[in-house]
Amino acid sequence: MTGRVLIAGGGEAGLSIATTLRDLGYGGDVCIVTAEDTPPYQRPPLSKEFLHHDAELTSVQLRAPEFFLDRGIDLLLGRTVEAATLNDSGGLAVLDDGTEIAFDKLALATGSTPLTLPVPGMDLPGVVSLRTLADASRLRSELDRARRVVVVGGGFIGLEVAATARNRGLDVSVIQAGDRLMSRVVAEPVSSFIHEYHTTQGIRIVLETKVTGVNAQNGRVDSVELHSGESIPADLVVVGVGAEPVTGLAERLGLACERGIVVDAHARTSHPAVVAAGDCTVQPHPNGRNRLIAIESVNNATEQGRTAAYTLLGRSPGTRGVPWFWSNQGALKLQIAGLSDGYDDIIVRRDSTERLTVLYYRMGDLLAADSVNNPRDHMAVKRALADGNTIDPVCAANTAVPLKSLITHRTEIKHAQRVP
Ligand SMILES: Cc1cc2nc3c(=O)[nH]c(=O)nc-3n(C[C@H](O)[C@H](O)[C@H](O)COP(=O)(O)OP(=O)(O)OC[C@H]3O[C@@H](n4cnc5c(N)ncnc54)[C@H](O)[C@@H]3O)c2cc1C
Known part of the structure; x- marks a missing residue:
């Protein structure tokens, strides 16, 4: 052509x-x-x-x-x-x-x-969203001046910005409408682990409340109003509510x-x-x-x-690789292999306060895994999924056993499960 x-x-x-x-x-x-x-x-x-x-x-x-x-x-x-x-x-x-x-x-x-919020004050100076390099340059100079940052949205981008702002020594609050962080993409144990990490770093996380408006003083953002009635002082508001x-x-x-x-x-x-x-x-x-x-x-x-x-060009690209994703939130490195939606079971592997892997299964087959500070688990799951294999759920919670040693052909697991 x-x-x-x-x-x-x-x-x-x-x-x-x-x-x-x-x-x-x-x-x-x-x-x-x-x-x-x-x-x-x-x-x-x-x-x-x-x-x-x-x-x-x-x-x-x-x-x-x-x-x-x-x-x-x-x-x-x-x-x-x-x-x-x-x-x-x-x-x-x-x-x-x-x-x-x-x-x-x-x-x-x-x-x-980026999506915005249908509440008053979203167009005030000091209220920013993040998609482009121009947005990031603006946000970076706002962070140079800010002391109190409110991040609206407890998803990937919101939490990454919150961790960065906290590392820069700023006072940071995250407002999340849902009942846990990153609830759209990860299971509860991952949300809790990440919640614990951010609160230990000194970030305040407010769940199950919505922002009802942003107030101004001298033409700039000054505080964030919550549905709960609370007003949080802020000189910078970062809106990370999806795209x-x-x-x-x-x-x-x-x-x-x-x-x-x-x-x-x-x-x-x-x-x-x-x-x-x-x-x-x-x-x-x-x-x-x-x-x-x-x-x-x-x-x-x-x-x-x-x-x-x-x-x-009228050619076949062959098979697609396993979908994967990452999110770095301060010292916390989350890696996701596969797509977990539709899961009916999870296995949690946790041996310390620093590392966690959650494996997602549907009818006994491995769908995906979220690994926090655990690149070996991530690689093992990626490999298993790429080869059309699974990981034996019976032993997967045992952190003394490397996940890669549990990679098994899907039919073998199904057969083993049927044997009384
Ligand atoms: C702050 C941030 C952090 C992220 N972190 C991660 C991460 O850690 N890991 C990860 O996997 N993903 C991450 N993502 C997501 C990832 O960056 C996106 O999924 C990816 O960049 C999408 O690429 P794209 O080419 O589809 O779209 P884009 O990168 O959005 O590019 C689309 C371009 O098209 C332009 N455009 C739109 N309409 C027109 C038009 N009519 N004519 C001409 N141009 C047009 C837009 O202006 C834009 O420049 C992050 C995203 C953001 C914003």
């Missing part, structure tokens, strides 16, 4: 599509149009190292500038794809400045955008969207000339469950981007 692939969005997914096209020998034009005015960069450090140190902007860059020249990838920064006409053999895109770009295939990698996929362009193109651009396992959208990858998509559940799932992670963005590039 020659011609031009136009990629809307220059994050991990967009970059992965472009580089894979070149790796596969695609000789046509590859053009990334991206809304931000920075070349592709990593988001994970933005809630971690980047807030800590005086890190240079270049430290988060995914590729040096010459990479794009060498690989013949055109990068159009600070521009958005606003619309496109589509036909079976390509189309014509229109950018926000009126520029028109003809393409043979279009790839959407438009990512997601929603950016689907405006896809919707204007008439593509199927269901809280994300609907793609199949090959990253194909409902139009033959368009693929999509990364946080903007919902995809078939990798565990074969009968529903679409949004997977917001670097691993998914790069793998799905790679798949999209193969699909654009």
Whole structure:
């Protein structure tokens, strides 16, 4: 295939599509149009190292500038794809400045955008959310001035920022509407472990209450009002209450969207000339469950981007790897292998206050594991899942036994369970 692939969005997914096209020998034009005015960069450090140190902007860059020249990838920064006409053999895109770009295939990698709270005061100076490098630079300078930080949301990003702020010696409170931290993604023992860690570090965690508003003094945030009636003083409020996929362009193109651009396992959208990858998509559940799932992670963005590039060239990418994710919250390193939703049993491995692994099973089969400060367990589970194996749940709680020695073929466990 020659011609031009136009990629809307220059994050991990967009970059992965472009580089894979070149790796596969695609000789046509590859053009990334991206809304931000920075070349592709990593988001994970933005809630971690980047807030800590005086890190240079270049430290988060995914590729040096010459990479794009060498690989013949055109990068159009600070521009958005606003619309496109589509036909079976390509189309014509229109950018926000009126520029028109003809393409043979279009790839959407438009990512997601932070949710906000529908309460008064969210637009006050000193109230920030975190998605982009510009947001992180702003947050970092706010942290330089702040003494009392309130983080709204006890999910990954909220807790990472809270840990970083606390490490910088600030007074930190985390407000979580649910009854435990990270309740959307981890089981109760992991939530409790993480809760314990953060409170030991001196972070105050307030559960089961909602923020009802943010108050100002002298035009700046001054306190956060809770539904419980409490008012917490704050000179910085970080809102980390989740993100929603950016689907405006896809919707204007008439593509199927269901809280994300609907793609199949090959990253194909409902139009033959368009693929999509990364946080903007919902995809078939990798565990074969009968529903679409949004997977917001670097691993998914790069793998799905790679798949999209193969699909654009009419080639098969082979099987996808095991989904995995990480979150560094101060000294606490959480690693997740697999997808745990739909589990009916968990096994907890804990031998100290420093380490924990929770394994998730469904009908006796291993689905996933969350490991805290336990990279060996994480690797063992990843390997078991990659090979289509399981880990014997009968012995898995015994921390004296390495998990990798318990990796077993799925049918052997099922057979053993049936024997009285
Ligand atoms: C602070 C933070 C910390 C994180 N930490 C971790 C972590 O520890 N581990 C992990 O696995 N994941 C982490 N993630 C999630 C991970 O970074 C994302 O899942 C991943 O970056 C998604 O990549 P993407 O390419 O799909 O989207 P994005 O990186 O969001 O890129 C999409 C780009 O498209 C642009 N765009 C949108 N619409 C248009 C348009 N119409 N035309 C042109 N451009 C457009 C956007 O401006 C954006 O630049 C973190 C995310 C954040 C924000």
